[in-house]
Amino acid sequence: MEILMLIDQMNADEVLRRHGVCYSTDISIVIDDDVCHFEIDQGEVKKIDSILPDTGFSINGSRQAWEKFCEDIPPPEFHEPAALIANGHVVIKGDMYTMQSNIMYLRRLLEIWRESKRGEES
């Protein structure tokens, strides 16, 4: 149910849909060994599951790093997706080009995901 709500939330987000209008890929958030895979088709989130695909790219970090990212006011180096990447707190695996080619989609996707995580905790 929570996953369906997150899919609805993402697909209702006009900014995410606009960034993804020509974007179809697989994006996976990996937390330690737990996978949260988003199948993206023309910007629309078609499904979320826990299977790491061979396609697209994954963004891999420790639970501690992702928890810091999700804090209400994250500390320096943990406050933005590109800050996590640049400082080595997460590692991109897979197709780097696909990640770089639409980093604004990734940023928005993680922003909505982060808001949902904050909602779970409150």
Place this chain on the structure above:
Amino acid sequence: MSVVLDDVTGHYVQVELNGEIIRLYYEEAGQGIPLLCLHTAGSDGRQYREIIRNEFITSKYRVIVPDMPWHGKSSPPSGWQEREYRLSTDDYLNYIIAFMGALELDKPLVMGCSIGGRVVLHLAMAHQDKIGGIIGLQSGLDAGADEYAPENFNHFNRHDIHAGHCATGWMAALIAPQSPDNHRWETLWHYASGGPGVFKGDLHFYSYDGDLRNQALNIDTQQCPVYLLSGEYDWSAPAAGAEEIAQRIPGAYFKKMLAMGHFPMSENPDKFMEYLTPVLEDYIKKRGNASA
């Protein structure tokens, strides 16, 4: 509805650089001590849009904000389409000195951010007699690049990636989470609207040519006061780097700006003024003492 006009005026000036005449755009406001403001890589003078309108500053300073060649409303050299833009230290210093000469600025206080925060150090080392002092925002000796690898920045200039979106995504990560959304997105808009290859070309100076790690920072702060202000959320030019610079220059002032990122004057101007105001007041005091 009443119309509110800023007291800011824009001008163009022709400046000779490397044997070519370049048309440079600048804005200015206020009267008093000349305060020359230098923007970051891949952006332009709009970053100082609130500073140049601040009444405290313009009552004491003549604020001058140019766009570098290739940036904003300043022109690139003719034949730009056949050149690869790569900013060198010499080019950067030549442009600043030529611009100061064109406007006949008498020993301005020069404030620069990021690449501007680096070049003010070069300026003070090479042309101390021509300036009154420097304010380095997000200054660093280097950008952590130990090997020459410009291909690391190809994503900012390749045909199949929108450089504006890409730069926006990366630069968003240098802004503090506490910064107001309107200023965050205005700052990022400037990055979204740069010319092709310009941001990458600026990073040549930031990452390689302007590296100061192996140079003595010989700056006499009695003649040229040095102020360094750095935001805590900046991981590209971290505050610890500016603090190290301050330790290497006797008499230099350093302050870490809390809840601030890489673009203090643009991402959170009101908060930035809390840090800038005492610096500008101190400079007036020092200058008064020097001329007394």
